[in-house]
Amino acid sequence: MGLIKGTLTLSKYRVIGSLPDNFKDFIDNQIKLFAFRELSIGESEKSVGWTSLENVLDTDFEYANYLLADYLIFSLRIDRKIISSSLLNLKVLEAERKFIAERGKDKIYREERAEIKERVYLSLLKQTPPIPSFYEICWNVSQGWLLFGSLSEKVREDFEDLFKRTFKLTLQRFIPWDTKYVDSQMAERILSANSSNFSSSST
């Protein structure tokens, strides 16, 4: 997002729900519980967790270093293993040829083909190093809003899911015309609006 330096790209959220009275302890426990863990060398495609904002390797959050005045600032780290489809296709083809040679038949059944593909995929996953990415978060607890440093749909879904599991709160994407957050009269007026026509052919 760029809270420390550089440009910022951000989506805004409403934070729905309330934290317990001892919310500082609760947040401290939960953020540590869902802190980022390295992907074990294995078959996981993705690992998601929180890290500190200033030091992305810090997942201990000592002295509640995510607290800054009225804000909680930290980062989301997502490590993803990406296997290229061309590499996967090549390795599957090799494995199929080997399978045929070993069996002495020239036909592979559909189930066998699916099994080979799955086996090759898992084997490639084990050998592939994960690619890390980081997204900043700035949460104003008292005012119930939050800024998140990505516009990507996939990343936002991962973030919303982990936030809910961590803090037991729901995130609602902030759109100023969202009729759930205006009075009923205003909502009715917004919902009755239709697209205007500015084109020069209209009168």
Added chain:
Amino acid sequence: MDVSNKDLSFLGREFLTWLWFKSEERGGAIMVPDVGDIEIVFVRKLILESGEGQYSETVECKGIYSDLNEGKAALRKGKKIKEARIKLGIKSDECEFTFKADNFQFQTMKLPATLNMDEEEKDKEGRILERIYLTETAIGMMEKLFSLFLDKRLSPAWNSEEVTRIKKWMQE
């Protein structure tokens, strides 16, 4: 008719069209109640679209010295602004960002320079707080401008007065 799931993203695109019109009406200055004059300038990049999904048509105007005339031509043909690069000046602070109308999002926001480098090292927390404040101010101003737009947009005078003025401006 069930309107609870109605797609209202056209309001975001009309907001951007209105904002461009408002900014050119007084040479970049827009009067915001309780704040005073702020500066809004559409710079370098504009993406317009008409239609939906596979039937959508997009026009992109880009360039450091672009006066975005192509954008006005596309508006006259019925396209709406989906994305724009905006320079926003509030008092002495100036920032620039790409605004995505459909979801009210901000991309590559450039904030005004804050503390100098020596001070930054000494006071990292102060610098982050200042950057949060500047970001909040920019987003808050866009929300305020949207609310001004929405008041006009939902008033009976929208079609009879504002749309007529916007169309006249598009011909300029």
